[in-house]
Amino acid sequence: MTKEALFPSPAWPTIPVEGESAGYPVHRIFCVGRNYAAHAAEMGVEVDREAPFYFTKSALMAQPSDTTIAYPPGTENFHYEMELVIVIGSPVFRADRTAAQAAIYGYACGLDMTRRDLQLAARAKQRPWDLGKDVEQSAVIAGITKAKAFGALGPQRIHLEVNGEVKQDAHLSDLIWKVDEIVSDLSKFYHLAPGDVIMTGTPAGVGPVVSGDVITGGIEGLQPVKLSIGAAE
Template identity: 45%
Template structure:
């Protein structure tokens, strides 16, 4: 007997896989907060190694935008913000699930890596922080998570030392190295897996280096991580 829905099921997000015709289906999106010391300081926090904290973005195609290689994707500028910020990040794509994953085993759970943007309505996020309320309206809005092609882990063995950078209209605004993370990729996966059972298709945004700042309508954002496909996005 065929399944009947009261309306068409929502569209799932999927990302291109570099060197393949296959797509990576997205399940959930987890984000690590303040995982680079410089960014923690610029946000007014202590960058010491306190336990990492996490927040989520929707895993559907409303929030996750697949950015094709070589393309500039135009997206709607989000409503009700006067302080819209870029955050360039290394994204980890999970290929094997698990809970309570030891850090030493974490690499075996990684399918690959991509470049992503954790776009943020900073003014709305700040209002929620001040009121002790959740951050969703600052982080989990439509088109808030552009992501590029997923590169299989074996193809980027040096990702732990990769440079990460973001340009706005050709000017470098963020620059750092994955090695600057307070919590490494493996440590992040291990800690996150004590809170949630990770599953294939999960994405982990691993934090952003210092230099986050406001984006104006029409500006070109170009995000880069060594060894991965750049992404180019313009909010109009």
């Protein structure tokens, strides 16, 4: 295999970790669809309770919290989605729920920014969601809190505001597929490893933002996430 590259290759995006000087490099981003019943209802679809379903974003789409991104091209309906992010800390493959839980390194607040008009157009034609979901700078991830420090999931509030106005407000207990179930199921299809992050789905209340808007979000016990929407390029 050739050792030299034809052009410079970007470094993996990294996420800060509470209590650590080194950051967590992001290698893959998996996303769970329709994991809150109320959100599925507002999108006009049924929840698939047989198994979770997934889509992906390129790792290079990851952005740190408290940043500004350009309003993306090709859309007139750019949506926020506030999510709990799972961070994998050890290799896991074909794991049961106990082993899956043990492989979780930590959790973070995240934003899955979406070109909703393109997603819905693709869905209507039964095409992949890539143009709607795999959007440049669309995976905004706040600092990681280690799993032991965060404790058990369940009653924590998950919320999002646009320009200070609450738009999403739910609890992690509303998740249809719990974190150990998600990791266990996903490990049937992939050799999960450190560097893998999983965005677990969004509550109801998604909606559009425009240039100049400021998005803030939080989950009790985790570092908050913030994003500013800049002008279109």
